[in-house]
Amino acid sequence: MSAEFWAGYISGAASIILGNPLDLLKVRLQAAQPNVPVKDAGVYLSSAAPRLSTIVTGTAVPILSHGALNAILLVSYKRFEFALNKAWSTREGNLSAVWLAGAVGGLCTWTVSAPTEIIKCRAQASSPTISSWAIARQIWTTFGLPGLYIGGSVTALRDCIGYGFYFWSYELANSHWPWPSTTTPRDSSRAVLCGGLAGIVAWASVFPLDVIKTRVQTQVWHPSRKRIGALRVAIETLKKEGTRAFFQGLTICSIRAFVVNAVHWVIYERILYIL
Numbered sequence: 001m002s003a004e005f006w007a008g009y010i011s012g013a014a015s016i017i018l019g020n021p022l023d024l025l026k027v028r029l030q031a032a033q034p035n036v037p038v039k040d041a042g043v044y045l046s047s048a049a050p051r052l053s054t055i056v057t058g059t060a061v062p063i064l065s066h067g068a069l070n071a072i073l074l075v076s077y078k079r080f081e082f083a084l085n086k087a088w089s090t091r092e093g094n095l096s097a098v099w100l101a102g103a104v105g106g107l108c109t110w111t112v113s114a115p116t117e118i119i120k121c122r123a124q125a126s127s128p129t130i131s132s133w134a135i136a137r138q139i140w141t142t143f144g145l146p147g148l149y150i151g152g153s154v155t156a157l158r159d160c161i162g163y164g165f166y167f168w169s170y171e172l173a174n175s176h177w178p179w180p181s182t183t184t185p186r187d188s189s190r191a192v193l194c195g196g197l198a199g200i201v202a203w204a205s206v207f208p209l210d211v212i213k214t215r216v217q218t219q220v221w222h223p224s225r226k227r228i229g230a231l232r233v234a235i236e237t238l239k240k241e242g243t244r245a246f247f248q249g250l251t252i253c254s255i256r257a258f259v260v261n262a263v264h265w266v267i268y269e270r271i272l273y274i275l
Helices: 002-030 042-046 052-056 060-088 095-108 110-125 132-143 145-149 152-176 188-218 230-241 243-247 250-274
Strands: none
Touching: 002 060, 002 110, 002 188, 002 250, 060 095, 060 110, 060 132, 060 152, 095 110, 095 152, 110 132, 110 145, 110 152, 110 188, 132 145, 152 188, 188 230, 188 243, 188 250, 230 243
16 A cells, blocks of 8 residues: 555656646636637746746645545545445446546545645746745635635536546556556556546546636635636636637647656556565
8 A cells, every 4th residue: 555655646746747837838728818829828838937936836735735635536446446346246447337436536535636726726827926835825814724625616526527537548448458467567658558548538528627617716806806606607708708718728738638647657657566
């Protein structure tokens, strides 16, 4: 268990840092008002302070919370998949059980992912750049604990559906490209392909929800005006910008998803083999 934890933590931290520049761009595209073409996306990166620290903007909290999130996800996923296979008398790897177990696992991460997401997104969308710690203090001072769960419902829905498709697509890819039953480390090319494809499928399945989540969490807060909820954000976005707005940044996100998840699985498998 400790080997899996550290392999997951180290690989996750590495993938977070590697993918953050594209994640930063994705968040700024999603939060853009009005709709901005992808060809102008560089404006959103250049609008932040032109320092090397911009590359890691918003990574502090995701890296620190990754251990807890990963542990909750994997434990809940494994246990629920085992329970489903036992109840249905199916073998491990049944795709229906995998999807449902992944969805439950994603839902269980909500307590950690919701606070992480709001701090990360507000830090990434800030201009000039504000640190994650300053964002966290601001939210806590203004709203208290409930403030960390602004946009929590849509975050939970996104994670539930997204992780369901993530584990499902990874298992599906593995079933068509099975690992060799040897004591050597798994073929890196297979980890790259399966992990990368799983990342793309997962994000594509929930991207409109992610856009809504980002806009809910990065909205400007006025003391005299009530915060806008996810449903109203979705309706107003559709009316003002059309359906295209719900896919703003999807190309960037897909590239990031493939790279990040491919690297994650390669590092994870290698570290697990070493440990």
